[in-house]
Amino acid sequence: MFYPARMSNVFIGIHQRWLGELTTALHQHGELEVMDLRTVSRKEISFPPPGVAREKIDSIINLQFKIDRVLEILQIYKPDEPGLLSSIIKPEEREYIPAYRGSHDDLLSEAEKKIQESEIILDTYEELKMVRDLSRTCEGHILDLERLKEIKIDLAFLNPAPFTFCIAGYVPVKFAKLLEEWSVDNQNDEILIFSENRNDEILVFCISTIEYAAILTELSHITWFTRIVFPDTFFGTAEEILEKQQGYFKEFLAKEDELTKKLQEFSLSYCTTLQALREELSFRRERFDISRKFGSSRNAVYMRGYVRQKDEKTLKALLRSITQDECFIQTEPADPQDNVPVRYDNPSWLKPFELLTTTFSRPRYNEIDPTPFFAPAYLLFFGLMLGDAGYGIIIALAGWLLYRGPGKNDPSFRDMSYILLCSGIADIILGTLQGGWFGDMLPRFFNIQPPFVLIEPLNSPILLFQVALIIGTVHINLGIILGLIENIRARMFKMAFQEQGIWFILQPAAAVLLVQFFGWMALPSHVTTMATAGAIIGVAVLFISKGPMGFFSLTGFLGDWLSYVRILALALATGGIAMTINILSEMIASVHPFMIIPAIIFCIAGQLFNLAIQTLGSVIHALRLHYIEFFGRFYSGGGREFVPFRENRVYTHANWEEML
Amino acid sequence: MTIGTGAVLMAIGAGIAVGGAAIGSGIGVGIVGSAASGVISERSEKFGMALVFTAIPQTQAIYGLLIAILILQAGGFLGGTAGDIPTPVGIVAIGAGLAVGLAGFSAIGQGIAAASGVANTAEKPEMFGKGVVFSAVCETQAIYGLLIAVLMLALTGILSSDFSVEMPVAIGLVGAGLAVGLAGFSAIGQGITCSSGIAATARNPGAIGRSLVFAAMSETFAIFGLLVAILILFGLGLFSG
Structure with a gap:
């Protein structure tokens, strides 16, 4: 209680056939802090790390990437977490998903299956993005058509023609003088400019012969002029088209709502499952990654680390039961001169x-x-x-x-x-x-x-x-x-x-x-x-x-x-x-x-x-x-935290003793 | 009802106490507040943390307000019964006001340190505790000022409405107030050291102990002021009775 927990230095050797099972067991029990064996010279023997099938890690990374892509979308549509006040008034225990009990390959195929199921989420999101684009474009057209609805001309005139060039646009009233100057400089017999004041902007129509199209194009590039452009498919007066576009816009909004609700439902049904799967996959990856810190000789794998002296017995028993005694374990009290990790050793109330x-x-x-x-x-x-x-x-x-x-x-x-x-x-x-x-x-x-x-x-x-x-x-x-x-x-x-x-x-x-x-x-x-x-x-x-x-x-x-x-x-x-x-x-x-x-x-x-x-x-x-x-x-501090090789579960819950 | 010179001087003492401390706190909070604004413009989620640091240099104004209230209460101002109070009592109140009012300028140093605390904690959340501790270091001067002010009011009997203090003692106590109050300005230097100490600790967590030693060196001068103030109180016979 008055000193950090006493630690032991551990050196373990096992037959390589037990590597997978032992790594899993150590990860689940979380008592050993694994040190990198490459940094330790042990009687001048160097141990190369055991080989790990790269494709196994790659397949996990690939699945994690796919899940992340879906989760990124679902997070946007996830219902808000209860705030501090509501969690005080109405405390709720978080529901955890039970830890995955199947084999490594089963987990991968389960993840693959879920990802395939969740393809519909990606499709729905893509559709929503498309509908949103259409709805924004439609909204823009409606605003432009509102500007032109009192002018009874066929909008087809704004389309390219063989001998004439026509553009429409608007200029904020504060730039009226600039428009006037531009008109004086450019108007001639073959360029006609019509303008009309509308509230805080001036509506402008320009028509010219095709030879002068460049001058009008130049106008459309000036910052104070906003050109009104419609698709080639717009025929008829603005008023006629406006009615149709307003109808389309309502449809787009309804579709947007429908797809958003769908994604919110997906978030409720898929988010927790995918987060749990991602967590399980990250544990599998950690188990492969940790083996880089191990050493190996022909048929044996070695590992070194720190364990609490209190946990020594449990660790030894675990090791023997997993490897069926095909192992050795050496423990010795940690040398304070080494950079020994620190774990507090206080009673629960403290x-x-x-x-x-x-x-x-x-x-x-x-x-x-x-x-x-x-x-x-x-x-x-x-x-x-x-x-x-x-x-x-x-x-x-x-x-x-x-x-x-x-x-x-x-x-x-x-x-x-x-x-x-x-x-x-x-x-x-x-x-x-x-x-x-x-x-x-x-x-x-x-x-x-x-x-x-x-x-x-x-x-x-x-x-x-x-x-x-x-x-x-x-x-x-x-x-x-x-x-x-x-x-x-x-x-x-x-x-x-x-x-x-x-x-x-x-x-x-x-x-x-x-x-x-x-x-x-x-x-x-x-x-x-x-x-x-x-x-x-x-x-x-x-x-x-x-x-x-x-x-x-x-x-x-x-x-x-x-x-x-x-x-x-x-x-x-x-x-x-x-x-x-x-x-x-x-x-x-x-x-x-x-x-x-x-x-x-x-x-x-x-x-x-x-x-x-x-x-x-x-x-x-x-x-x-x-x-x-x-x-x-009396105190200076500066100790290093004890970080055991352990599953840090956030979305899932495991009680391995019970499961065994 | 006749308002005596003593009552007027007591009011001035209360004004010096709260006014001086409020200037110090105002500047200190301003310094850390501007750093906090910069932090939340980039990271709005840091608002709560920034608010804690901004609140730290406010304490000096509270100490000033406390002494002002104690003076006003002893003088009967709060009950509307301030009357013919002897002049020496008013002079003691001015001494107490100077002690806490001038020492309140320590909030400037605290603001400098807290500004560094805000900036470093925004980058490294684990620096929060250390930043707060370095910022709290510069408050000692204000506490010395408050201590001497309370001792003056309590040992002369003013707190218990005993107005028998003599004129030479009262004038001597103004000296004690100046000693501890002016020495409180050492907190500005301490704040500068603490500000760098926070940056040093953020870069190298092991530097906290030695940085605190550097910070504590400026405090020596505040202790000189406190010692002189205590010796004045002793010399005037306030500890003997």
Whole structure:
């Protein structure tokens, strides 16, 4: 619990006939982190990786690609996932598809079959794209025909003719001057230009002999002119064609709706199945890929990795049962000098707090895991800093709702909601001891004196200041003791004295000298003399071991200690702002009886704002006190995460023990 | 009802407390807010994360508001009963206002660090916790300011409406307020170091410890200010009684 899980270095050899089955079993049980054997020199023997049939991997990649193509379409038409609020109000357990139990070849043919079935999805999507294109074109024609519907000419005139060239178009009114200039420059006996003002645009018809077609073509390329073009099949007046086009447009829209609904239905029936199949295929691919890390000789395959010492027996039993004893397995405790992976080893109630340790840095293999110290101190600091039982109830309630809602399906959400729930409970207890119930709401509005009050920050700031400094002293010294233990374990006695031991001389000496300086207590002269000698020795050791930087060690220690005063600062801020909101609400309500409702609304909104901002502050500063003041004394982190060769199932669910 | 000079000075003290801290917080939030706007223009899903960083430098304004409220409450302003308060009480309030108001400028440094936190977390979500911690480092100066302000009001008895503080003590406390308040400006330098510390940690996660050491060096000067303020409080006999 106080150190990461103990690991063993494992070296395995099997007869190659068992490679497939063993890889599958290791993948399903997920206890071994496989290391690349090519990077390990083992008695100067090199092991080439076993050969893998490339076509098998290619067929998986090919199927995955085809499934991805269909899933990409289905994702667009998938019904929206329930939001955070609805998952809180109506928590639902995600339904998982059972893991595929058939053989590798069966899985491939099953996937192939499903892909063939889902061809209809690709066809439907293609059809939808085509209908959309037609509908957009039709919409464009309708807009152009609307422009021309009052002009009773046959649109066939706009088609190419043997001796004349005719174009129609429109120009925004703001470019009228440019059109006029162009007309003056280009109009002649053989080019006729007709224009008509329509609301905010000018409709333009130009007709010329075929010799001048180039000039009119040039006009159609000018940016302020938009040419109206219809297909050759448009005959008759605009009004006649418009009616037909509007009919077509309605048909296209209906077809678009029909195809969209069809795709939404496909999404419901195919999406989960295809995602599950894709997941199964990716596991198969991982099993082929992992063998690149193995080594091989004539008939044997070798692998190396790390396993938790707790899981060693299970791994050995699995290996023997799969290979029918045609194997060997060597295990030895991992050497901390190697880059040993780190897996936390905390009881389940402490596990969610590992998230907070990892946010700073994962411990190194041979380093103390600070989580068991972190969790209780974090809750204590959070509760003291927020210090309001009313807010604590809201936070605990929010944590509980998130835990039983979205936390059911999302492990990281589950961890965060668990921390929130614990933080809320801590705040209820410590807030009660500080007498905070939405600030001073109970005595101010209901004339109730809060029970079980020990320290009221606003009335006894000096007492809370002293409590904060005592907590700081204990917390920093816990860090120093942990650092001392670590250095003694590593047999670095000199460093243990210089880095940690010295503070057990300096602290009491400084305390005696401070008491003497401020005149709080009369001390015998020999105590003062000893304290002075202790302080001189302590400072001397610091400067000898660290040089001029020893000065910063002294100021750093003082700064770290005084930093715990933030517990008082935040407790005062929560209570003070909540009290201000209550006073202002009271003032609003006292203006007129009708102002009671706005006063209540103001009070609720203000308290919620204070809850949000002070909760954020309490989380940040509780973390800071750990990451800087506490960890600075003994912890550096930087460990590598233990990543076992394991099936990470998202859409499917497997219980291999049950299946076997 | 006669409003005495002491009450007027208390009002000025409250104004300095909230006004100074609000300027600091305003600039700090502005710095991180502009970085947050840049981030969400490219990645709108980062809004929640950016909002958390933007909220960090607001705390100084809350501390300023808190001291202002405590002063106004002690002076009877909130109940409409501010009256003939002795002048030394008003001067102590100005000292408390200077302590927390000037120390509130630490929010500028916090804004600089938080801006770097927003930018780096947008690229690397795992930097969120470290970014928040580096940003929180620069708040210590504001906490020192708040601490001295609270100690001044509590040890002189003003918080419990005991207005017997003497004039020389009150004027001395203005010095204490200036010591801790002006030393709070060291947070701007600390913010610059923290900003680079966040970038360094994003590039090399192992650099967090040493980056924090560099950041803590600027805090030394704030500790000098705090020490001088505590020595002034001690010298004026506030710890003896």
